[in-house]
Amino acid sequence: MRILRLILLVPATVIVLFAARQGMAAPLRLAVAANFTQTAQQLVAEFTQKTGVSATISSGSSGQLFMQITQGAPFDIFLSADTKRPADLIASGMGVAASRFTYAIGQLVLWTPAAHAPPGEQTLRQATFTHLAICNPNTAPYGTAAIETLNGLGLYARLKPKLVVAQSVSQALELAQSGNAELAFVALAQVLPLQGGAYWPVPSALYTPIRQDAILLSRSEDDEQAQKFMAFLHGAKARSLIGAAGYLTDTPAGEPTP
Known part of the structure; x- marks a missing residue:
């Protein structure tokens, strides 16, 4: 797919x-x-x-x-x-x-607007969500880091059909904020100022330093x-x-x- x-x-x-x-x-x-x-x-x-x-x-x-x-x-x-x-x-x-x-x-995080359900590695493994937003790995380093993370967890092939690819990391965040994706791989700096939501700091060992x-x-x-x-x-x-x-x-x- x-x-x-x-x-x-x-x-x-x-x-x-x-x-x-x-x-x-x-x-x-x-x-x-x-x-x-x-x-x-x-x-x-x-x-x-x-x-x-x-x-x-x-x-x-x-x-x-x-x-x-x-x-x-x-x-x-x-x-x-x-x-x-x-x-x-x-x-x-x-x-x-x-x-x-x-x-x-940069520090990569997995963010969700649903504060009552903090995301984590287990969230990705359970894969009960419909869409996961990332930015284009060909043009945006945070997209590359997201793909590396999924590959490092052995989940890329399984989650590939759920990926929604935006042209920038800002647009990836907007997809989750608007409800078009339940989760998004974005930068920590983007989500710290937000009111609501929750994030998982992706272990740095899973991706090349940004x-x-x-x-x-x-x-x-x-x-x-x-x-x-x-x-x-x-x-x-x-x-x-x-x-x-x-x-x-x-x-x-x-x-x-x-």
Whole structure:
């Protein structure tokens, strides 16, 4: 049987964060993996408060954003949900090699809106649900991690007919929230702010670590504001916000912040 696939022919979501600007300078343009959207909004708000520099956030799956960048989308910085696509941008001359670093390590969870029935491994093994939402493993690292988890538990073949595949991890969560799936594999950072529902932290041994890399794009290598934002991402305040949002970090301490 084929995996039920949700096809959404829409561009990546664009979120514009309006804030004070320095003169008439254009805002920074950030391409942000869907799982990190809410955290990126917090980071931009903090950065803007410190520097007066505004920013726009375009969110979508890492694969969608990567494709847009290679096709000429005018982004300054890419916050991917994997390491491969930033590495590919460097290889193609579109990313600044020295700027690349892991800004967050994602944690996969199995979430359900039914708080009275906390999910777990046994939930997957019993398979009494009708639909399980994941994001596209070809474009979204959290989808890859979900497939690895099911394979690690020996359940992929059995549960494949129940899978509903969204184009991003945000859309996978929306499927469960709307009742179109009883369960969803999503990022911990997505569900921590939610009211209601319950989640199971997937053991990290079941999937490859979701190392999320940031990179300054070559077109903005000499942009002072973009360099400031990259430095800010390295700083203690940014790491604190990222950790509180539900990610792990291993960025060395001590880098200056703007």
